[in-house]
Amino acid sequence: MLRLRNTALVIGLMAGAGLLMAQVPLAMRPAPPTRDPHGPGYVAATELPDGRNPPAKADGNFIIGPTHPPAPEMSAHAGAPQGRVYEFTMRSAGSKIYSGIARDAQTFGTPDPTDPAKLVVTTSHPAPYTRRVAVYIPKQYTPGSVVPFIIGADGPDRRLFTALNNLIAEHRVPVMIAISIGNGGGDAQGSERGLEYDTMSGRYAEFVEKEVLPVVEKKYHVRLTKNPDGRATMGGSSGGACAFIMAWYHPELYHRVLTYSGTFVNQQWPYNPQTPDGAWELHEHLIPNSRRKPLRIWMEVGDRDLFNPNVMRDGMHDWVVANEDMAQALAAKGYHYQFVFARNAGHVDRAVVLQTLPEALEYVWQGYPIAQKQGVDLKVAGPGRADSHLGVSELSETIRAPFF
Numbered sequence: 001m002l003r004l005r006n007t008a009l010v011i012g013l014m015a016g017a018g019l020l021m022a023q024v025p026l027a028m029r030p031a032p033p034t035r036d037p038h039g040p041g042y043v044a045a046t047e048l049p050d051g052r053n054p055p056a057k058a059d060g061n062f063i064i065g066p067t068h069p070p071a072p073e074m075s076a077h078a079g080a081p082q083g084r085v086y087e088f089t090m091r092s093a094g095s096k097i098y099s100g101i102a103r104d105a106q107t108f109g110t111p112d113p114t115d116p117a118k119l120v121v122t123t124s125h126p127a128p129y130t131r132r133v134a135v136y137i138p139k140q141y142t143p144g145s146v147v148p149f150i151i152g153a154d155g156p157d158r159r160l161f162t163a164l165n166n167l168i169a170e171h172r173v174p175v176m177i178a179i180s181i182g183n184g185g186g187d188a189q190g191s192e193r194g195l196e197y198d199t200m201s202g203r204y205a206e207f208v209e210k211e212v213l214p215v216v217e218k219k220y221h222v223r224l225t226k227n228p229d230g231r232a233t234m235g236g237s238s239g240g241a242c243a244f245i246m247a248w249y250h251p252e253l254y255h256r257v258l259t260y261s262g263t264f265v266n267q268q269w270p271y272n273p274q275t276p277d278g279a280w281e282l283h284e285h286l287i288p289n290s291r292r293k294p295l296r297i298w299m300e301v302g303d304r305d306l307f308n309p310n311v312m313r314d315g316m317h318d319w320v321v322a323n324e325d326m327a328q329a330l331a332a333k334g335y336h337y338q339f340v341f342a343r344n345a346g347h348v349d350r351a352v353v354l355q356t357l358p359e360a361l362e363y364v365w366q367g368y369p370i371a372q373k374q375g376v377d378l379k380v381a382g383p384g385r386a387d388s389h390l391g392v393s394e395l396s397e398t399i400r401a402p403f404f
Helices: 002-015 158-169 192-198 203-220 238-249 280-289 319-332 350-364
Strands: 060-064 084-091 101-103 110-112 115-120 124-126 130-137 149-152 177-181 231-236 256-260 296-302 336-342 396-400
Touching: 060 319, 060 350, 084 203, 101 192, 130 158, 130 203, 149 238, 158 177, 158 350, 177 203, 192 203, 192 238, 203 238, 231 238, 231 350, 238 256, 238 280, 256 350, 280 319, 296 319, 296 350, 319 336, 336 350
Parallel strands: 060 336, 149 177, 149 231, 231 256, 256 296, 296 336
Antiparallel strands: 084 130, 084 396, 101 124, 110 115, 130 177
8 A cells, every 4th residue: 555655645745634535626636646657566567668559469567658649540541441420319218227317516425424435425316318329330331240349438439430440441350330328427426427337236238238239229220249259348437447347247248348547446326335445346356356257458547647535535546556456456367458557648648548549449359350351241331211110219310420
């Protein structure tokens, strides 16, 4: 805990002990300290030349930066077939799993005087939501074929679609569909987004399986694989924690995970005595104490990533420490994972995403067959008409294609 205590002392001197004892708005928080990837307790990592990414087939821990040039695959290439993106909306009234909650504006949780690991949230209440879902269908998709796919949090994510256009054309990842799902609104404890992404259970994966994937298949006449090796999840911040949690609780559904600045901290609400420390439990107890699961994981954290003042209360709100501990736990259990520590980078840093996303996708999909290399004739697919009889009255569709 030396690294945690030292950093906490810095923040305490910057902000004062009183501020650090409660949940506070982002604008009131002190700037996160810059963490040293070679500091005490951090994983041993290979420092790469500035501007370089780790090899796409290499497991282990790596340090990149301090500059972050965008990968060429993150801009449109004239010769690459361009996929099409379709959007529809989902409303809380049509969900049997998430009916919708919200926390009153400018209100925050307060520490439970009986347990420093708990926050009491009294201003959360039922509230409706609307979420957007974007579906990327590559031009190479063969109508009627079963296809792998990736689920993305906090969508729509146009950067993901751009990367896939180029990586699929270069035969570096399989032809896949991307389903980029918007969250239900708000953030952290007491919000719909927090409930969906930070809850330690299989509930969000079940929501996707029961309420999102069937709609995508029916609306766009695609067949999504049931093979967990052909299913991936991705996200940043709480969306990154969600991506890992989906696969952790449902490895029969997902084997591949990609996270930026994963919120592997104590942010779960409502409190669950089975996982009292929220997502901090993943590296604290769950991964170390469980049999290895068939997962492949790519993770990133920035040297100036989030440091919530609640760390002074419970010791479980430092995003860098959480991700470093995730890497240690995964390594100890023999997982295939790649962990990237980015110098000169903040939380879900845009420049880092532009530098690393193509390599991250290639790493995550390592080992999955790529049909083009097997000589399969992939024809251009035209998604069928939208079906107006879906049994989901809360859906409306907006088609946005092409998006470049």
